[in-house]
Amino acid sequence: MNAPLLTIADLRVRFHNRDHDAVAGVSLSIGQGEIVGLVGESGSGKTVTAMSVAGLLPRKRCDYSGTILLDGVELLHADRRILRGIQGRSIGVVFQDPLSCMDPLMKVGAQVEETLLLHTDLSKAERRQMALEALAAVELPNPERVYNSWPHELSGGMRQRACIAAAVVIRPALLLLDEPTTALDVTVQAQILELLKKLNRESGISMLFISHNLGVVRKLCTRAAVMQNGVIVEEGDTERVFRHPRHAYTRRLIDAIPTRDGRRESA
């Protein structure tokens, strides 16, 4: 494999109002076009890891060390202005709750276009054209209508598709997905996973997929890392992690996956 797109090395984050590290020495890399799953329960540090990559750490309220390299550019200690040029442009983020993450008073189209407005000199018509293409690419029926809708006029699944469109409209190298399907019901969740696979296949975008649900990660990711108490306790090929878990915590996570007949799926 050639040089990885993203390399996280010995990342440590401690919030000032806590007496333990939220992230305690995490190292992880994501190759070009790879989908990596980061699994763990709430408080395990997976979201803090992703927020560090996205440049969303509240720097004044925490101590942090280590390095995060995206295509050779250091992000963790980067100047805010440099970081702003990378946020959205090279890294797209999709959050858990698509309703609260959209500006309720801005039409969907304008929100999808926002990265184009911030990072390109495209004209209004060109931005609109790209936004419509992105809305079509995330398989929203009638992109024109969605473009002119308010967020509250869409269903949860449609909103999350629009959020994904907003994150990928500018074709960033990396997409961070923080529990993007947790707030959705199961059938919609499966559709969104299919969509993410398709986007990855067609555009080669790399993804860091964060979830507390190992079953979801198995459906999507080629590689998985399991986090507990701020450290990665197990990492490897998703199927290997699934079939031959080496760590007791991984086994507990696998046991927690609900199955059709109520029993644990055989290995």
Add this chain to the structure above:
Amino acid sequence: MKYAFRRLSALLLTMLIVSLCTFAAFSGISGSAAEARLGTQATPERVAALREELGLNRPFAVRYAEWLSGFATGNLGDSLTYRQNVGELLRDKVLVSLLLSGMSFALIVLCSIPLSLLVVRWAGTSLDVAHTLWNQFCMSVPPFFTGLLLSWVFGVALHWFTPGAFPGLSRTGEALHFLLFPAVAIAIPRIAMTVRMLRGTLLRELNRDYVRTAISRGSDRNSVLRRHVLKNALTPAVAFLAQMMAEIVAGVIVVEQVFGIPGLGRMLVVSISNRDYPVVQAIVVILAFWVVASNTAADLINVRIDPRLALRDE
């Protein structure tokens, strides 16, 4: 548009109820309007004759309907003190008070928006503490005191204007100059309240998830404020400013006394002490309309900003 129709019908209904209550209350007391007018010369015969002349013997519903239609035609009966038509008597005074309220309102809006944006930047610093103390101070200074202070400093000491000598509306420039001082007196505590409210709203909005989304796209603080936060903070601000209108009316009544402005507030106080009920009841309804109309206007503005509001009360 359905929403606008509902709001406007609610406005009309409210005003109907307010006017009915006012009229009922005053026809309760002012059964003795004839006695009041005749004073010591009141004999039963003269009172009966005057009651007949004033039309007080007709049924309540007829008198109410006639009075209510007076707000459209301008015929609201005669003042007992001035022997003049109430509509004519109040017309200029309404304009003066409207001008004073409008200027106070403009000062509140023009000062509190930039001030709150400044104060939000200070959140969590020591300047924030200093600002909060200063803000509390401004909020607690009553307009009549500020009014007296301004009259003394700018009127008596600096001669920028002559307290008590309102030039009249026909000399518009001078009238505006004069009214600026009472408008400031009314506005100061309300600016403090509005800044406090806006600061809270802006800080709350800045913590919302959509702000994090905007930052993750590479927005800086200013574009987050400009593109997302201000609009979201606008609807509570508009509703708050509409309530502020009622506060301003209360301020106008007091401050007109202090500065000797011949407005509605001063007329109300004088008419109450003269037991001039036709004037008082007309002013009460005008002031109520003022407040209800500002709230309706706020609702109509807000539904244009936030289309969800129209769905909420269906």
